[in-house]
Amino acid sequence: MHRDTNPTILITGGAGFIGSHLATELLQHGYGVRILDNLTPRVHGPERHRPGHLDRRAEVVVGDVRDPHRLREALDGADAVIHLAAVVGERSSMYRLEKYMSVNTSGTAVLLEALLDHPIERLIVASSSAVYGEGLYCSYNGTTYPKIRRSPDRTARGDWEPRSPEGEVIYPLPTPETKEPSPLSVYAISKYDQEEMCGLIGESYGIPTTVLRLFSVYGPHQGYTSPYSGMLTEYASRLLQGLPVRLFEDGYQQRDFVSVYDAVRAFRLALESPAAIGGTFNIGSGRPCTFRTVADLLAAITGRQHLTPEILGIGRIGDIRHRFADIGRAREVLGYEPEVTIEAGLLDLVAWVEAEIAGRRKVPAPIKALGSSRLRV
Ligand SMILES: NC(=O)c1ccc[n+]([C@@H]2O[C@H](COP(=O)([O-])OP(=O)(O)OC[C@H]3O[C@@H](n4cnc5c(N)ncnc54)[C@H](O)[C@@H]3O)[C@@H](O)[C@H]2O)c1
Numbered sequence: 001m002h003r004d005t006n007p008t009i010l011i012t013g014g015a016g017f018i019g020s021h022l023a024t025e026l027l028q029h030g031y032g033v034r035i036l037d038n039l040t041p042r043v044h045g046p047e048r049h050r051p052g053h054l055d056r057r058a059e060v061v062v063g064d065v066r067d068p069h070r071l072r073e074a075l076d077g078a079d080a081v082i083h084l085a086a087v088v089g090e091r092s093s094m095y096r097l098e099k100y101m102s103v104n105t106s107g108t109a110v111l112l113e114a115l116l117d118h119p120i121e122r123l124i125v126a127s128s129s130a131v132y133g134e135g136l137y138c139s140y141n142g143t144t145y146p147k148i149r150r151s152p153d154r155t156a157r158g159d160w161e162p163r164s165p166e167g168e169v170i171y172p173l174p175t176p177e178t179k180e181p182s183p184l185s186v187y188a189i190s191k192y193d194q195e196e197m198c199g200l201i202g203e204s205y206g207i208p209t210t211v212l213r214l215f216s217v218y219g220p221h222q223g224y225t226s227p228y229s230g231m232l233t234e235y236a237s238r239l240l241q242g243l244p245v246r247l248f249e250d251g252y253q254q255r256d257f258v259s260v261y262d263a264v265r266a267f268r269l270a271l272e273s274p275a276a277i278g279g280t281f282n283i284g285s286g287r288p289c290t291f292r293t294v295a296d297l298l299a300a301i302t303g304r305q306h307l308t309p310e311i312l313g314i315g316r317i318g319d320i321r322h323r324f325a326d327i328g329r330a331r332e333v334l335g336y337e338p339e340v341t342i343e344a345g346l347l348d349l350v351a352w353v354e355a356e357i358a359g360r361r362k363v364p365a366p367i368k369a370l371g372s373s374r375l376r377v
Contacts, residue, residue, distance in 0.1 A: 001080060001121055001271055008032035009271070010078035012065050012111065013085030014058065015051055016043055017222045018126070018214075018260060022082065023058040025264040033058040036065060036074040037085065043223065053221055065107040071114045080122040082267055083111060083194070090130055090318060093187035104190035105197075112201045122208050122277075124270050125198045128191045129215045129256070129282070133182035135175040135323035137162055145170055147182045155315035160249050162321055172254060172288070174326035177213065177280050185318055195280065208277040210270045215284035215325050218345065219260030220352035231291075232257070232346070235298050236353040244307040245299070249315050251292040256284035256324035259340035259348075269334040276334055284325030285338045297343060301350050 001007055009026055011019050014035030023033045035058055039048040050060055063070030065085040075081070086104045087093070093100040108125070115123065137145040148162045148170070164170050183189045195211045202209030224234045235245040266283040270276045295309045330336040340348075 006030055006032050007079035007121070008034055008077055010034050010036060010074055010081045012036045012074075012081065012083050014082075015039055015054055015060060016084065017219075018217060018263060019084050020051055020054045020221060021219065021260045022084070022264040022267055024055050025261075025268055027055050027057050029268060034074060034078060035060045036063055036071065038062065038064045040087075042087075051221070066102065066110050068110055068114055071110060072118070075114055075118045075120075078118075078120060080120050080271060081111070081115070081124070082271070083108065083123065083125045083198070086126070086191075086194075088187070090185035090187045091316070093185050093190070094318065097186050100186050100190050101193075104187070105193040108194045108197055112197060115201075115207055116205060120207065122210070122271055123198060123202060124210045124212065124267060125194050126267075127195045127211050127213045127280075128188065129175070129213050129284070129323055129325065130185065130188035131181040131183055131192045131195065131213065132175055132179055132323060133184040133188065134162060134320045136173045136179045137170040137322075138173050139164055139168060139170050144173070146180045149182075149184070150321060152317065155249075158250075158313060158315075160252070160315065160321060172322035172324070174286070174288075174324055175282070176326040177282055177329055184320065199278075199280075203278070210276045210278070211280040212266060212270060212283050213280060213325075214263060215256035215258050215282065215323070217260050217263045218257050219349060222260070232294060232298070232349060233353060235295055236302065236346075236350050237357060239298055239302040239304040239307060240350070240354060240357060242304070242307070245295040245309045246312055247291050247295060247309050248312050248319065249321075250313065251295065251309060251311055252290050253319075254288040254290050254322040254324055256287065257289055257294065257342060257345070258283060258285045258325075258338065259345040261345075262336075262338045262340050265339075266330065266334065266336050269336055273334050279329070279333060281330040281334060281336075282325040282327050283330060283336070284327055285342065286325055286327040287342070288322070288324035289342055294342070294346065297346050298350065301343075301347055 015037035061074040134148045218232045
């Protein structure tokens with residue numbers, strides 16, 4: 001991006017969890033921010049109000065990314081686009097196929113068509129680590145397995161760890177961008193569609209494009225129901241109410257929890273780095289962390305160490321076992337370095353959840369009753 005003037009960045013889906021933090025990050029660094037968001041009730045509640053925590057300086061255009069007229073209006077005067085608008089979550093995508101493909105895939109197609117008549121300096125698309133399916137694994141002799149799926153028969157018996165086709169236990173490795181995508185949900189397919197379409201159209205029409213594959217982003221203003229790290233918000237609120245955390249499987253699943261403050265900095269770095277053009281980058285903390293570890297940390301932070309986690313011993317269809325990022329490429333090309341430790345990030349999250357509970361006097365939703373898709377051991 002040329003920074004001679006104050007470029008205006010259009011953030012689609014900018015009123016959501018990541019978008020609202022991104023707006024603050026960009027405004028603090030001298031950018032103008034416009035948001036196109038339909039304030040979808042699942043995220044914003046039935047009143048569909050502009051979120052109170054969204055920086056007042058951000059201009060909000062209420063509209064659907066699939067509406068070409070609204071989109072063109074929002075694009076007027078924009079120098080770059082960060083595309084976040086999406087229906088988020090893997091599980092519900094398996095029965096709400098049309099919704100996911102419509103908003104995520106068709107919405108991106110409508111955006112790209114609009115960009116053909118509206119040249120911009122940069123397009124950055126928020127993709128997801130979900131495109132990988134399971135992370136990368138290797139056997140003890142170094143053979144790697146980029147396309148592993150767990151057998152439902154095995155997980156039903158509580159045999160949680162993925163195995164090679166020969167049945168031997170294999171071990172998770174940091175997942176690099178070169179791992180072949182292996183989407184295991186309609187959501188993941190739609191995110192991969194977004195990547196592929198933006199890459200192809202970007203290259204064909206000279207739109208400088210970058211893809212960020214976000215891992216599990218967490219932080220204040222993330223709803224309990226967020227399919228990524230909303231469980232951290234939920235764990236914190238359960239503990240604060242004197243209830244134990246409940247963990248699926250045996251709780252030793254590994255994820256890459258990345259603070260939203262680090263994630264939004266990565267977007268800004270991608271916007272500002274000419275070397276990012278045409279690239280795909282993992283954005284995570286680069287450190288694997290089990291659900292048990294985050295539950296223990298949250299128990300310590302909230303002073304509820306006596307509440308030992310309830311291990312449900314239940315696997316859910318479609319859940320992956322381990323996935324965490326190799327962030328070497330983002331480090332090298334974007335100069336991205338995670339700054340928020342998991343301890344500091346969880347402290348911040350707990351402070352926010354405490355304030356929310358105190359302010360709203362509302363008991364957060366319990367873990368949803370498991371549907372017929374669950375597997376019992
Ligand atoms: N949160 C994570 O950990 C994570 C991880 C990987 C990828 N991502 C991606 O990052 C992006 C933002 O995620 P988030 O966690 O902030 O989600 P979010 O649900 O909090 O925000 C999404 C925003 O998009 C808006 N939106 C939905 N449909 C729209 C439409 N048709 N038109 C206009 N706006 C629409 C919603 O109102 C909401 O404000 C998404 O593209 C998601 O796939 C998030």
